Amino acid sequence: MYIMSQDGKSLGEYQLITVRKLAGTGRKDHRYGIYGYCHTGNLDKMLTDPAIGEYDSEERAHGELEAIFAAMERGDRTYRLR
DSSP states (O other): OEEEOTTSSOEEEEEEEEEEEOSSOOOSSOOEEEEEEETTSOHHHHTTSOOSEEESSHHHHHHHHHHHHHHHHHTOSEEEOO
């Protein structure tokens, strides 16, 4: 499945998608990001790449991850992060 980043600047066919807390935001409130691992990339690089989506809460990020999964179940070939 091809996923377009939240800002519309990148598109990838991700094999692994994960939610992680964003590091170095310098804010008291926590922000979470969706990170994608592309089969043509390497896992070590994924850990340093910017998030393809950013959210104000962990629940919102996990909700977006569930929406991606639902799109995959429907057989959609593309999904744009919201």
